[in-house]
Amino acid sequence: MESGPKVVLGKYELGHVLGRGTFAKVYHAGSLINGATVAVKVIDKCKIKNTTMEPRIVREVSAMHRLSHPNIIKLHEVMATKSKIYLVMEHASGGDLFSQIMQHGPLSEPIARRYFQQLVSALHFCHSNGVAHRDVKPQNLLLDEYGNLKVTDFGLSALPEQLKDGLFHTACGTPAYTAPEVVRRKGYDGTKADAWSCGIILFLLLAGYLPFEDSNIAVMYQKIYGREFKFPTWFSKPVRRVISRLLDPHPQTRMSIDALMRVAWFKKSYKANYMNPDLLLHDNRPNFCMLQKDGQFNLEDGAPVMTAFDLISLSSGLDLSGLFERGKKREKRFTSTKHAKDILEKFEKIGGKLGYKVERRKVGCVVLLKNQLVLSVNLSEVVPGVLFVEIKASGNDVADFEEFYWEDLKAGIQDLVLAWHNESV
Known part of the structure; x- marks a missing residue:
């Protein structure tokens, strides 16, 4: 950028504009950690919502997530705020x-x-x-x-x-x-x-x-x-x-x-x-960061770490999850800074009080069963200190989930929630 105060985005300091389009700008940027030069594409969510650009961004991130080759521009990180998506990419200084x-x-x-x-x-x-x-x-x-x-x-x-x-x-x-x-x-x-x-x-x-x-x-x-x-x-x-x-x-x-x-x-x-x-560094995948408060928390019980490919859909205000997970109609999602062990124990406690049968079926997961309704609660780590919690409803009573089952469970776990996703609260 031409002048004014320095703009810091995570561990990057943004510089001058390399290019601009209808929905995004690309900035020259430098790493505050090692001084490496990168290009940062800044995408305005409001401008792309419900346009043809929305699926294009999903495709771009998901494709680049799979690809690491010396002749393909590398995607280093994907970051998001309520209003912007930031794609941090390798900078090619020689032009096109x-x-x-x-x-x-x-x-x-x-x-x-x-x-x-x-x-x-x-x-x-x-x-x-x-x-x-x-x-x-x-x-x-x-x-x-x-x-x-x-x-x-x-x-x-x-x-x-x-x-x-x-x-x-x-x-x-x-x-x-x-x-x-x-x-x-x-x-x-x-x-x-x-x-x-x-x-x-x-x-x-x-x-x-x-x-x-x-x-x-x-x-x-x-x-x-x-x-x-x-x-x-x-x-x-x-x-x-x-x-x-x-x-x-x-x-x-x-x-x-x-x-x-x-x-x-x-x-x-x-x-x-x-x-x-x-x-060909297959495992050199991009990181994803929700730009929220830093926290010092450790994830226990081996819950998996999610990648940019899994998380680009979770940015508040830009729900792209349907493009990845078609057919899942009874899901609730939230982020939490609570300890993984405390989250699972809270679901077990509240589930027991509400008459659910509680089962631990795998690492980072608890299942609640009641009549013909099955609730699967899965934990994943977004960034250190921030967990992503998915509550998936299935079974013959899934149609009654919203009307008869959800509000009581939601009230019992509200103290776990940092931010809801795809849920009106």
Whole structure:
């Protein structure tokens, strides 16, 4: 930011604005712990609520939660307040690839191949983890301070749970880079759609312009289906073969990412450490923090620690939980700074007074049974000192839960509650 007092967000000090959009701003920031540079995307919940951006943020966090690769922008942390969501990400100081091409023109074949290898390596890793990017374009390909490519913006990515009959059905992406089958809305293979985009990117890197361009999208897709494009004279024969096989409008015969990685032209000067398993830190997942009061509490009984993927839906004022947990209609949730042992014992005590049969079935869980109603109480740690409590109702009497059972139980446990989620109090 230009001037004024310093803004501290958790362990980060925010600096100048790197970019801004309708719903979010991206700030340059520095870690107060080790001085490391990061980028912080600040999202206004009020602006995105009930818009198409809401599911995009969920997809972005859930996709990046699964992915840790040297050529994919890393998501370090997700933080939330009542009005904002903060995504703390790796900062790529070299800008985006599109700006580089616009400023300096087409690249030489060796340099283009290096960027292309890094892009394909990243997408191959995404696909291996069930993620299709679906918006591969040069504006989403960043460069770090060493000139390494970093794939970003997973807001349009597709996850395995979105598959229907093994295919995706949502039309999305940027027309000039989007595979033709995506527009048809008849179902498509996300990995083959990403392969098409790779063909467009490779052409752009070497030519400095797109193979298919027209202000009329319908005309542009006529050119795509007719494969109406010409190679510049300086394209080598191996490059022409690769691009031709990627820009096949028929996904059944289009070259896949796997097949591409076996092509001799692609493998030339290919550095094996792009796919070195030691660099793919599967367990290096983002942290999630509800920005509340600090506390000195210890979680006992081994309750699991929740991650950003589990918790992004819990931010007060932005209920995204339905996108992850469809069909769970009788749930109550709250956070607490009480000791885990005290919470479980309180549920046992109140349950006993209200006529429930009480059972301890697993670590961090107590079950209350009454007539045909089953209440399962599960504890998880959000951050040190803050526990997340879920009360899930099931059984034949679940329809009567709100009317006959909930208010008495709620009154008995009210002293445990720091904040309710998805509950009017």
